[in-house]
Every structure is written in C-alpha cells, then in structure tokens.
Amino acid sequence: MPITERKYTAAAVQAAPVWFDLQATVDKAVALIQEAAANGARLIAFPETWVPGYPSYIYGSAEWDHAESKEVHRLLMENSLTVPGPELDRIRKAAAEANAMIVIGINERExxxxxxxxxxxxxxxxxxxxxxGVHRKLIPTHAERMIWGSGDGSGLHVFDTNLGRVGGLICWEHWMPLTRYAMHAQGEQVHIATWPEVPELHHLASRSYAFEARSFVICVGSYLTLDQIPEEFPRREAMLAGGDFGGEPGVLLPGGSGIIGPDGDWVSGPVANSEVIVYGEIDLDRVNEEQLAFDAAGHYNRTDIFQLTVDDRPQFPALWLSEQHGSAGSVDPVRESGSSS
Known part of the structure; x- marks a missing residue:
C-alpha cells in the first residue's frame, strides 16, 4: 500500500480499563478512539493487555492450586477477547468511523x-x-507464564499502511535483540511499544529502540489505581504485590506514556500519574534523515558475517492429514494475515 500521509498526529491512550469487564472496556475503548480522532489522531495506540486489564496480581498469586487464583483466572478468560469476535468487531467499526488506525493490547482467548x-x-x-493482523507476545515475562501461552513468529510482521510501515512489540520483547532486528529488517517506520506501565527503565528501552530502528516509537502504558479495582475482586490485595512502579499512593500503574522520534528524543511526553491521551506529530521524512548515520539492517550491517533466519509460519497444536479433518492451518486466516511484511 502506498504511503499517502507522511505527516500526521498519533495518540498514546494512557487510561484505565474498566477492570475485568469486557463489554464496558470495549465501550471505553470506542469512546477514547472517538475522542482521539476528534483531536486529529490518525494512529491510536492502547497499552499492553488493556482489554480487560493487565493482571499484575500474578506476582502475588503464585499458588497454582489457590482457589481465589483459579476464580480470577476464570474471570479473566470470560472477559478476554477472541479474534475474530463480536467485541473486536465493535473496535473495528469504531476505527472505520473514526478514520484512524488502531493498535490495541488485549488478553486474547484461544x-x-x-x-x-x-x-x-x-x-x-x-x-x-x-x-x-495479531502479534502474540513471544515469551511471557516471569510470573506471566502462569496465565499466557507463548506466541509464534507468525505475528512478527510490519504492516504496509497509508500511514507508513507500522509494527510493534510487547513489553520485554524490547530486550530481545533478534526480535528487534527482525522488525528492523522489515523497514519499520512507526513502532508501537506497549507496556503495562512505563517507568524509567521502560523509557530507556523505548528510546533505545527508536534510535536503533530509526523509527518513531509510540510508547504507551496504562494508568490504574487501586480504587479502580472493585472491592469484590478476589485478588485485589495481591495487586499491591506487583511492585512499586513509582506512582503516587494508591496508583498501581502510573502510565508514563509518550512519543519518541527516530533520533531517540521525545516528541511529546512522557506523562505519568493521570489518565490522558498523549498526542504527537509523526513526520516520516525524519526517518529517512536519521538513516544517514545508521541503518541497523542496511548500511550499518554486515550480512556477510551475520544472518538471521525467522520462521514466521503459524504453529498449531495439531495438523490433521486426512481429507475429513483438513489442515488446522487452512482454517485460521487470522494467524496467516500478516502477509504485508
């Protein structure tokens, strides 16, 4: 797809979901998309697993046979999105009505x-x-492995859009060197860096990514307070065990979102400790300018010494060889949709 807009406004949505309420969180997503689009945003990014919330209680809920942990996992499953699915269709409709590209972090139920x-x-x-397309986090971090499976290479794609070549990674994937390079090698121009929250260390990773990729980075994290967790939520107190992320008292996830230029400097933000939409200008001409000195996959690379092989084929739990069953891969166009790279 040819790029038709080289300069436009992007938005990082730093907001709290409606905790573990799928329908209400989608309602809020639609309203935030409408608000950002009304303020001129053409590319709108939401934080990691924003629908229906980042489950930081896992760091205080390591007991696999704990009754409350099981209950909360059931609630998370019941309020997670399927792809495709009716809730996702509502977000797709909102994107079309707002004439804006959307990148949103979700808990995806398979x-x-x-x-x-x-x-x-x-x-x-x-x-x-x-x-x-959909990208699944390749390696859930630490206690996250209790609830999320590992993704495969089928989501490591950069998409050709009228707003440029857009891709993204989730949280600690920004510290996986080969994963970063796989994105750089696809000519990424605008990168979405999703986090549960964005303290200084995550700023460092996001700014380093921008400098290394020579791309714009929309760095986006959630804002969440303990007051926004219902009193009856079974693992409410375990949310406090997720660690001190540098927020104000009662703030579980303080945000810290902003937009970074291809030189590694902030275009706008970062902003913390409030619900806010952070706006910034994307100017794709700056990407070409910054590549004068450095191009990680181009003239600042030694392909005669280093080569990376990426298996981007979807991985399935079973492949049925009989005509009666067909092949699992033949009935899953979503995981094969990343053909734009």
Missing part, C-alpha cells in the same frame, strides 16, 4: 484449538476497519 489458553496480544486494525 477458542478454536486449545480452548483454555490465553495470549498477551496486540491487534492491528486499519483506518477502514480491516483486521491487519
């Missing part, structure tokens, strides 16, 4: 195969409402 696995995913939706 209903077609295992029926019991969740993924930490980011979904790409075009400004016409087309589902471009």
């Amino acid at each position: 209903d077609r195969y295992s029926r019991g696995t969740l993924y930490n995913s980011m979904v790409y939706i075009s400004d016409t409402g087309e589902l471009l």
Whole structure:
C-alpha cells in the first residue's frame, strides 16, 4: 500500500480499563478512539493487555492450586477477547468511523484449538476497519507464564499502511535483540511499544529502540489505581504485590506514556500519574534523515558475517492429514494475515 500521509498526529491512550469487564472496556475503548480522532489522531495506540486489564496480581498469586487464583483466572478468560469476535468487531467499526488506525493490547482467548489458553496480544486494525493482523507476545515475562501461552513468529510482521510501515512489540520483547532486528529488517517506520506501565527503565528501552530502528516509537502504558479495582475482586490485595512502579499512593500503574522520534528524543511526553491521551506529530521524512548515520539492517550491517533466519509460519497444536479433518492451518486466516511484511 502506498504511503499517502507522511505527516500526521498519533495518540498514546494512557487510561484505565474498566477492570475485568469486557463489554464496558470495549465501550471505553470506542469512546477514547472517538475522542482521539476528534483531536486529529490518525494512529491510536492502547497499552499492553488493556482489554480487560493487565493482571499484575500474578506476582502475588503464585499458588497454582489457590482457589481465589483459579476464580480470577476464570474471570479473566470470560472477559478476554477472541479474534475474530463480536467485541473486536465493535473496535473495528469504531476505527472505520473514526478514520484512524488502531493498535490495541488485549488478553486474547484461544477458542478454536486449545480452548483454555490465553495470549498477551496486540491487534492491528486499519483506518477502514480491516483486521491487519495479531502479534502474540513471544515469551511471557516471569510470573506471566502462569496465565499466557507463548506466541509464534507468525505475528512478527510490519504492516504496509497509508500511514507508513507500522509494527510493534510487547513489553520485554524490547530486550530481545533478534526480535528487534527482525522488525528492523522489515523497514519499520512507526513502532508501537506497549507496556503495562512505563517507568524509567521502560523509557530507556523505548528510546533505545527508536534510535536503533530509526523509527518513531509510540510508547504507551496504562494508568490504574487501586480504587479502580472493585472491592469484590478476589485478588485485589495481591495487586499491591506487583511492585512499586513509582506512582503516587494508591496508583498501581502510573502510565508514563509518550512519543519518541527516530533520533531517540521525545516528541511529546512522557506523562505519568493521570489518565490522558498523549498526542504527537509523526513526520516520516525524519526517518529517512536519521538513516544517514545508521541503518541497523542496511548500511550499518554486515550480512556477510551475520544472518538471521525467522520462521514466521503459524504453529498449531495439531495438523490433521486426512481429507475429513483438513489442515488446522487452512482454517485460521487470522494467524496467516500478516502477509504485508
């Protein structure tokens, strides 16, 4: 797809979900998309697993046979998105009506195969409402492995859009050197860095990524307070065990979102300790300018010494060889949709 807009406004949505309430969180997403678009945003990014919330209680809930932990996992599954699905269709419709590209972090429930696995995913939706693709976090970090499965290479794609070549990674994927390089090698121009929250260390990773990729980075994290967790939530107190993220008293996730230029400097933000939409200008001409000195996959690379092989084929739990069953891969166009790279 040819780039038709080289200068435009991007938005990082730093907000709290409606905790573990799928329908209400989607309602809020639609309203925030409308607000950002009304303020001129053409590319709108939401934080990691924003729908229906980042489950930081896991750091205080390591007991696998704990009754409350099981209950909360059931609640998370019941309020997670399926791809495709009716809730995602509402977000796609909002993107089309707002004429804005949306990248949103979700808890994705896999209903077609295992029926019991969740993924930490980011979904790409075009400004016409087309589902471009889904990226599942390759390696859930630390205690996250209790609830999320590992993604595969089928989501490591950069998408050709009218707003440039857009891609993204989730949280600690920004410290996986080969994963970063796989994105750089696809000519990424605008990168979405999703986090649960964005303290100084995450700023460092996001700014370093921008400098290394020579791309714009929309760095986005959630804002969440203990007051926004319902009193009856079974692991409410365990949320406090997630650690001190540098927020004010009662703030579980303080945000820290902003937009970074291809030289590693802030275009706007960062902003913390409030619900806010952070806006900034994307100027794709700056990407070409910054590549004068450095191009990680181009003239500042030694392909005669180093080569990276990426297996971007979707991985399935079973492949049925008989005609009666067909192949699992033949019935899953979503995981094969990343053909734009």
